[in-house]
Amino acid sequence: MAFIPHTDQEVREMLGAIGVDAIEALFDEIPADLRAAPLAGIPPAATEMQIGRLMSERAARDGRALNFIGAGAYEHHIPAAVWAIATRGEFYSAYTPYQAEASQGTLQTIYEYQSMIAALTGMEVSNASLYDGASALAEACLMAVRANRRAKTPRILMPRAVNPAYRRCAAAIAGPQQLLFESVDFDHESGRTAPDALESWGGADIAALVIQQPNFFGSIEEAGRLTDWAHAHGALVVAVVNPTSLALISSPNEWGQRGADIVVGEGQPLGVPLSAGGPYFGFMATRMEYVRQMPGRIAGRTLDLDGRPGYTLTLQAREQHIRRGRATSNICTNQGLVMTAATIYLALLGATGLERVAAAACARTEELVARLARIDGVRPAFSAPRFHEALLRFDRPVGPLVDALARLGIAAGYDAARDYPELGHTLLVCATETKTAEDVLRYASALEALR
Template identity: 70%
Template structure:
């Protein structure tokens, strides 16, 4: 069961053309003493119908949960047009647009995407994507060290309120080039990075400060103060942002004070998944990256430019390829080659369909839904909102007992209640990160509140029953 179209006659005539007697002879340069694999762990072939049945069974086993988990991947409505177009064979089964004249569709789409990312972030230039938000931060850190000519340092200031997985990925990728990350604590009362946290670093040499907005707790940082502090110390500012939030929140390109050309983040990156890409068990998503024109030659990844053809008419092509591995090899800005093109195509269609007012509506509705969820949940005994806000569409709850069993009980009722923060932030106690987007109705919020209330109450009753027995 495969996709080989050859008939017996085809094979016979092709072998005759080649001048050999069997398919076996095609491999006469492979050493004979290498064993022929038996592939015992690869099952027998299935027909399309059989594999369809198998996948339907596997999918049914997972079912569909009412989802309140965010933590870097967010469930938003995806317009029907987005993937209906993105999965057209002409987008889906095309290669990287190296042959520009036969790839104008992909190239123009990427140019439009770059333009939209620049519009959202307030930056001058964006690349055609990297793998995801976490690897985008790793690349941004490496880029900042290359781009900051004022400070020759391999050290980066990294707030602990930045997504802990992003921090881990930055360490795993950039640590190979001996980058050092110094942690900035967060204010345990407010869940943001306070100016006081910066004081010990006043006199050190650092290439860049990372600022995540909203931060991992969903709280909003004082980005202007952080940006100005870093710029006064000749650091670059790396902004990690949620693209949906940029419909409401100030563009990183305008963070801080000073003249328009000097203010703002220097490198902006983040996870593009909220823009029309399904949760899909963790990927494929895409990472976006944008910067000032002055740093464009330090940016990794592909970039599309508009130029003219031999008749002087506009057309699109990959440009500044001298930064990339297929030209510069060991001296390239990154080893990245394949990126997340199809997810970028989806995001471009998503942003076109929503436009600025539609995206703003998603952002406001998500904010409102989270506020409405918190209002319901904090009425429950044993539930508190950890940080006072302001926040976007995610918040930390403190429970009066360990979170993991509560999440397991919620899952039994078909609810994915959030992320247990115990592993990443044990100092927060029984902390749960939860999120509601525009996809959640009042009935959904009520269902979550009711389920959580019952689970907590049952737990309390059980505890007091044990107490009475003693």
């Protein structure tokens, strides 16, 4: 009877008030031939102690790796206060703030979150978050097609240097609405999307160009030149950015003459544990002129009956519960709790703290790359400046090396050969501020010993 509080006496009283003699009678409208048999495939109930022991054993079996994988999810230190507060019951067990007066905590947190994302990205407005970075890119592509009224064709230029999982996700989500995703190659020497590669699309009708910064390889794109090219050709710019990097490198509003138009990204680096892939959150920011094309929830500040400030969800007429089939998206939730954690994280770090994290991650990755490149048969694949991730080229398949290092408790990196076979044997590695010089040495020594 886990979590059901009723006593037998109460059940009798309640049935009496309803006017039936057994709970089963309450199901009398369900045709008898549809009744389910006992659920043989479900184990009998376990107590919290029993399931706790099982989970602890399984967790212990998995252990904690020394992690050097990035590829879209990044290990950062998370201040203890972040989740201690985010998991307070008042945040954890609240619903979407539809009753604004009873949800001022969540709503003000959203407003502060929107303000922080706008500040980080340099954009005018932000929504209250989307599911994750990849699905946020899909939504951004759909939004760009709605917002770019000049373009008659829903064509999106999608560089191959964009995270392959993001490209697949965007195609799966936006594909049914007939968006055309066109591939743009990268320069194999620098690891950047070359503005020249765009020229073959010069005469085409394009709704938007996607620019990931830093790109999947960790390389820093010439975002200004790419942005200006897009705007000169009537296309909007959808930026996919790493939020930690924005403490150091140009924010999307600074790209080129006019800056990016829609900015999305994976929020996970901002205080969210790796958690095997989720829950994370996607952020989205844009210019005020496109605010009505933006999907998802938005909180706004307003006044109450007495003229005091307060917060409420606004622009809801764009959303599914009102506009139904003509909504901007079918999305209902934001990732409220995860967004709350990120807001607390950014409050604790501030611009200074985030700069330090970014600089440390950048420096630690340079150390890792320098150290691994001293191993025979290992070298950086690209020459462009990078943030906190690098693609390494090996003289042999990396799969067996990754497996061997896993047995030593080291998550060595992401084997990129499947996504970029033309680059040969490649491994994408990342070292954040959580890694020490000893960690780097341990990785390098283990890899060297395998050769």
